[in-house]
Amino acid sequence: MSDAGAPSPALSRRAWIMILAGAVIVTLSMGVRQSFGLFLTPLGMSLEVDRQTFGLIVAAQNLLFGILQPFVGAWADRHGAGRIAVVGAAVYALGLVVAATAANAVGLAIGFGALVGLAMAGCTFTVILGAVGKIVPAEKRTLAFxxxxxxxxxxxxxVVPAAQGLLDAVNWRITLFVLAGMVALIVPLALGVAGKPPTPGGKEDGQPIGEALREAFAHPSFWLLNAGFFVCGFHIAFVGTHLPAYIRDQGLPAETGAYALALIGLFNILGSWLWGAWGSKHSKKGLLALLYALRGVAVAIFLVVPLSSPSVLVFAATFGFLWLGTVPLTNGLVAQIYGLRHLSALAGIVFLSHQVGAFLGAWLAGVAFDATGSYLVVWLASIALGFLAAVANLPIREAPIARPAQIPAE
Structure with missing residues (x-):
C-alpha cells in the first residue's frame, strides 16, 4: 500500500488501453449473457422446455464457466489475455448459433449450456482483470477493476432492452443470431489486451503455481472469500435468470422484466465504479460484508412491499447498485493478499465457487417453482445467504501473506 499522503501514480497509456478494451469486451460478453433470462418464456414455449430444464441448462453453463476458469486463468497468467479472448469469443458466438438452430432441449443444452459456458471463461472478468491487475499500480488496482x-x-x-425489442419484433432465433454477431466484435477488441503483460513484484510473486495453490489453500481467508463469492453467484444467477419470469407470473408486463434487468445494469455501472473506488481507500472485507448485508435487506424489503412495476424497478435499481461491486473488491483482495503472478489462476478458483453458487441459484429456483408454483423459498434463502456472506467476510485477514526471505509486498 502507498504511504499516507503520497501522490497516486498515474496510469500509463498502455494501462488505459487495456482497461478500456477490457471494459468493452466485458460489456459485450456479459451484456449478452445477462439477456438470457428473457428467453425463458418464448424459448420454453417454442421448444416445450420447462423452467426446471431451462434453469438446469443455464446452471450447467455457469458451472462449466467456473470449472474451466482456473485453468484458463493460469494460461492467461503465462501467455496473456488476447489470444484467450479471441478463442472465447469464437466459441461463444458458435454456442449462440447452435442455440438459435436448436430443435429441442438437447440442442439448447449444447449451445446455451456447454459451448457458451466453456467460452465465457476466456472473455469475461477473471482473464481481463488478471491482465489489468498486472499493469496498474497497486493504489489504482481496485478502481481499475x-x-x-x-x-x-x-x-x-x-443489450437487454435491445434483446427484448428484437424478441418483440422478430423471434428468439433471429435474436440469438444478432447476439452472436455482437459477441464476434470481441475478436478485434482483443488486440487491446493482447501481449503478455509485465509481472510486477519480482521475487515476491515468483513462486511456482503449485506452491501458490498450496499457500492459498492453507490460508483460511482464501476459503472465506470463496464462501462469500458463492453467495454472490447464487444471487446473480437466480435474479438474472428468473426475475423476468417471476414478474410475468405476477401479472406485470414482459417489458417490466426487461426494464428491470436493464436498470440493474445501469445502476451497477455506478455501483461497480464506486465499490471499486471505495476499495482503493477502505477495508475491502468491510465493504464486502456491508454489500452482502445490504443485498439481504433489499430482497427482504422487495418481498414485504406490494408488488408493482414501480416496486420492481426500485428493487432493480437497488440490487443493481450491489450487483457486481463484489468483483473488484474480491479480486482486489486476492491480489492484495496473494500477489500478482498467479492472480488470474487464484481469482479463477474463487470464481469457481461463484459459479457453483450460480449453478444452484439458477437450477434450484426452477426446481422450487416446478414443485411449489412459487419462488418464495428461493427468495427467503437469498436473504439468509446474504447475511451469512456478510459474516463470512469479516474474519478475512487483508494483510499480504508473509513469505520468508522474499521482498516485502508492495
Whole structure:
C-alpha cells in the first residue's frame, strides 16, 4: 500500500488501453449473457422446455464457466489475455448459433449450456482483470477493476432492452443470431489486451503455481472469500435468470422484466465504479460484508412491499447498485493478499465457487417453482445467504501473506 499522503501514480497509456478494451469486451460478453433470462418464456414455449430444464441448462453453463476458469486463468497468467479472448469469443458466438438452430432441449443444452459456458471463461472478468491487475499500480488496482466491471453492467443496460425489442419484433432465433454477431466484435477488441503483460513484484510473486495453490489453500481467508463469492453467484444467477419470469407470473408486463434487468445494469455501472473506488481507500472485507448485508435487506424489503412495476424497478435499481461491486473488491483482495503472478489462476478458483453458487441459484429456483408454483423459498434463502456472506467476510485477514526471505509486498 502507498504511504499516507503520497501522490497516486498515474496510469500509463498502455494501462488505459487495456482497461478500456477490457471494459468493452466485458460489456459485450456479459451484456449478452445477462439477456438470457428473457428467453425463458418464448424459448420454453417454442421448444416445450420447462423452467426446471431451462434453469438446469443455464446452471450447467455457469458451472462449466467456473470449472474451466482456473485453468484458463493460469494460461492467461503465462501467455496473456488476447489470444484467450479471441478463442472465447469464437466459441461463444458458435454456442449462440447452435442455440438459435436448436430443435429441442438437447440442442439448447449444447449451445446455451456447454459451448457458451466453456467460452465465457476466456472473455469475461477473471482473464481481463488478471491482465489489468498486472499493469496498474497497486493504489489504482481496485478502481481499475471497478471500471472494467462496470463495463459488464453497461452492456446489460444496452443489450437487454435491445434483446427484448428484437424478441418483440422478430423471434428468439433471429435474436440469438444478432447476439452472436455482437459477441464476434470481441475478436478485434482483443488486440487491446493482447501481449503478455509485465509481472510486477519480482521475487515476491515468483513462486511456482503449485506452491501458490498450496499457500492459498492453507490460508483460511482464501476459503472465506470463496464462501462469500458463492453467495454472490447464487444471487446473480437466480435474479438474472428468473426475475423476468417471476414478474410475468405476477401479472406485470414482459417489458417490466426487461426494464428491470436493464436498470440493474445501469445502476451497477455506478455501483461497480464506486465499490471499486471505495476499495482503493477502505477495508475491502468491510465493504464486502456491508454489500452482502445490504443485498439481504433489499430482497427482504422487495418481498414485504406490494408488488408493482414501480416496486420492481426500485428493487432493480437497488440490487443493481450491489450487483457486481463484489468483483473488484474480491479480486482486489486476492491480489492484495496473494500477489500478482498467479492472480488470474487464484481469482479463477474463487470464481469457481461463484459459479457453483450460480449453478444452484439458477437450477434450484426452477426446481422450487416446478414443485411449489412459487419462488418464495428461493427468495427467503437469498436473504439468509446474504447475511451469512456478510459474516463470512469479516474474519478475512487483508494483510499480504508473509513469505520468508522474499521482498516485502508492495
Amino acid at each position: 471497478g471500471i472494467v466491471t462496470a463495463g459488464g453492467s453497461f452492456g446489460q443496460f444496452l
